[in-house]
Amino acid sequence: MMLKRENFKMLGKLGVIVLGMFCFGYALVPIYKAICEMTGINVLALGDRQIPGATATLPANTQVDRSRTITVEFDANSRGPWHFKPAQSSVQVHPGELTTVMYEFQNVQNRTMSAQAIPSYAPAQAGPHFNKLECFCFSQYTLAPGEKKQWPVAFVIDPKLSRDVKTITLSYTFFEVGGKTPAAPDTSRAAGA
Template identity: 80%
Template sequence: MVGKLGVITLGMFAFGYALVPIYNAICEMTGINVLALAEREVPGARPALPANTQVDRTRSITVEFDVNARGPWQFKPAVRSLQVHPGELNTVMYEFQNVQNRTMAAQAIPSYAPKQSAAHFNKLECFCFNQYTLAPGEKKAWPVAFVIDPKLPKDVTTITLSYTFFEVGGKVPAAPEGHAPQVRAVPAVSLPGAV
């Protein structure tokens, strides 16, 4: 009885040890494990990513980056312009430094030229989505990730993205002396049938 159990145990061990070569032979014959075969043919190479079919490589658009700062701080894009293809994902960094001797909260508001390009300029990530608080002398770099819609009219070859960066909750300058705003009373008009 012990001899029979020893033979069965030895047979099970041999079968388990032979499973890997048997599995590889079956996969190779049937073509089931195609990914493993492709990796084995080119060792160390990464498989090629499929091409993004939404990128229009037949046209290029120049995107210019402009900034306006309302206050004593430094704000600028890392690059002034970029050549992009519609449908292509692009990222541009903006650099900001609070040069004041106090903590401040600020936010950026974007604008676009020409005006019709605003509907086709899709920002996936932008510092303009949030307000930021910066300590005195603190530097930050923020990304803007964008895609220009391929449906942008063909006559638009240049887009200017402009950001105005201003302090949130800062003091509002007083109105100039002697120029108090005049308020005119508008007479009430009654409409026929109105109660």
């Protein structure tokens, strides 16, 4: 009987210890936050709140050359019966600035088709400095009859581009892949005539 009573006493003490550990663990997060705020430790965890001594504005992107502006013109050519065009004809950008434009496409045929775009640049020296981060020209697309799509082109012009270049034309030729390709024109008759 004495042994049972001691076991119940021990069980009660262990229960109190478990309950105390649970309460301490539950209260640990608010205690930690309060201590960090008072001492200024772990300022990265403050999130959207203002950090003491920090400025309210974000630092400027030092990669953008705001001293010059380049006009980027957009052109669209298609090899087939569909509509393909840029959503806007041109934009003004600073070298180093991220810019996104949209291209619109519609399959006006009564059959499913697969197509891909090939880019070109004018002047040619701009090509290596025209960095596309996202572009529909990276993949082939299959479109159902009458289907419309809009695709983005996200790009950055390298600030190392020659200062002589004031305008860049980005041109895409959109052509069908895997389908019937029209025969090349017969130039031998024209040359012999």
